Amino acid sequence: MTRAGKNILFRALLIGPALLAITVFMIIPLGLMAYISFRGRDYSGGVLWDQFTAEAYVRLFFESELDGTLALNFNYMYIILRSVWLSFLTMVISLAVGLPVAMFMATRDAKWKAVLVFMVTLPFWTNLLVRNYAWILLLRDHGIINSALLWLGIISEPLPLLHNSFAVAVGLTYSFLPFMVLPIYASLEKIDLRLVEASFDLYANRWQTIKRVILPLAFPGIVAGCVLVFVPALGAYITPELLGGGKTLMIGNLIGFQFGAARNWPFGAALGMFLLALVLTSLWLYARRYRGDLERLQ
């Protein structure tokens, strides 16, 4: 074999495993999803492979009347908007709660840090489903919170805490909070304490130091945390299913419904593609907005 030939073979062998993994785990499933979304619907479940149609995408915005004409239908858009709104709310609450937690953790001594990081990751050790059921016990009409408030005489009727957007937001925040805390903690922990001393030395008080030195330096962690909370929250399935009680649907539930009871695979796939487009667009907007800030910290 020629020297150049050997070189190409060598490179192919090196790239091979990564390429294979990307193909099997990303390109094929995504391609399949895109493909199915443009196929005809088999009412018994599955797909009419030989029929090309964009019907699934039309269905996102329109419904066909009995006479065959199309009318605007905002039902799906409404669910998608609620998903975005709830995910955004989850991200904001997680940031508001997670940032002080991460700051507290990062300023403890080494022994305490290890314990606190362990405690933050503790929920991962058990099943998400079980933890969401636990929230039902807390939030339902005769649950722990309502019972306690009734017993204390603060309220006379149980508060509607379960099966609404509030319950879903609480559940999502609870589920994804560690994904906000950990990256922020990691970036705070890397900050050189002498920079904080330098800031104090240059007449910045505690608040000014947080605003001008600590937060800008923790910015990559904050961005990572927001992305890690927002993106999976957008596709959440279990939490809105259990805590939303079938009334507060999110995209995840809608997709699940299409592949299950509704037997409309192409529409489920189209919803998946739409979700993907939504995530990519928000990440792109995010990146465009904060690229400069991230680059200056490289």
Added chain:
Amino acid sequence: MNTSTPSSTQEPSSTQAPCAVSARSLSKVFGSGSNAFKALDNVSVDIRENEFFTLLGPSGCGKTTLLRLIAGFEQPTSGEVLLDGEDLSAKPPYQRPVNTVFQNYALFPHMTVAENISFGLEMLGRPKDQIKSVTANMLRLVQLEAMADRRITQISGGQQQRVALARALAPQPKVLLLDEPLSALDLQLRKEMQLELKRLQTDTGITFVFVTHDQDEALTMSDRIAVMNGGKILQIGTPREIYDKPQHRFVAGFIGEINLVPVEAMGAHDYAIAGVGSLRSDEASVVPKGDHAVLAIRPERIALSAPGPGKLPGVVTNVVYHGTDTIFHIRLADGLELRARSQNNTARIQSFAKGDQIGWTVDAASVSVLADDPS
């Protein structure tokens, strides 16, 4: 401490310029119980206005702790820090009119050179146009005008050093604290920066408190030096006093090379070296007649010649050539050796070789007398 040596840690504050910073019986203990470490042990010192004052000592001697107590990063275990006579104890670092140049500069990586320099002025709430003009002045002062909009990561170590200096000087502090600011620079740059720092101190008239373990740096730049060891200040004086008149064995040994010769006091100014002869010192004895003392003699103050009357005898055991000078190792008696440094003022071949019998003398002004205790 003996009464004949002026108490080095308790200098009268009335001399010359008024005090900028005073430490009063300052102690700092880190940890507690069996892990307790006394970093600073009852230190008192008065630093004058417009003075270039250096804290010199080996690592762990407490010099950085003293600096951090003045800056307010640490709280003293006991004692107090006064600035212009006012007690600073209750003030956090951001309320002290003192700025620090940190050992590794601690520049803000997310800001430009100019943003770093203007940070202190902004935090003080100075008007925008003033911030702008002072920052421009500072950039000019440290010759970094062309770098104003660069990121900290885009400039060299020497330039970062100058930014750190400009950032600390911009708010015009009463006192500038410098924590080994030159230690990360290479030798050539360090020499340049030594002169530049001294120039800046003279130009700005700000009191500099400079921490270093480098004796050359201390001798070159300082108006006064405090030599520290084991959490205490052993001696305070001008570079000349510290070098020529060390009052402690530690001070004598830490600054430059020195010969320590055990002797017996014969009178107020005369000392006997057993089996060799006697030496005179201008300094009055620190011990009574008949007691042991130690003479400290710098190698370059020893004059070598052929043996003769009025000279002390010795034998050359080694000759080490150093270019500008030559070091002679001279054996006086069993177990007693001296080093003498002789300037190579001419290219003539040195007249002494290994094994030669020689005579040596020392000017009485160049002989320091120390108590014979191991401190």
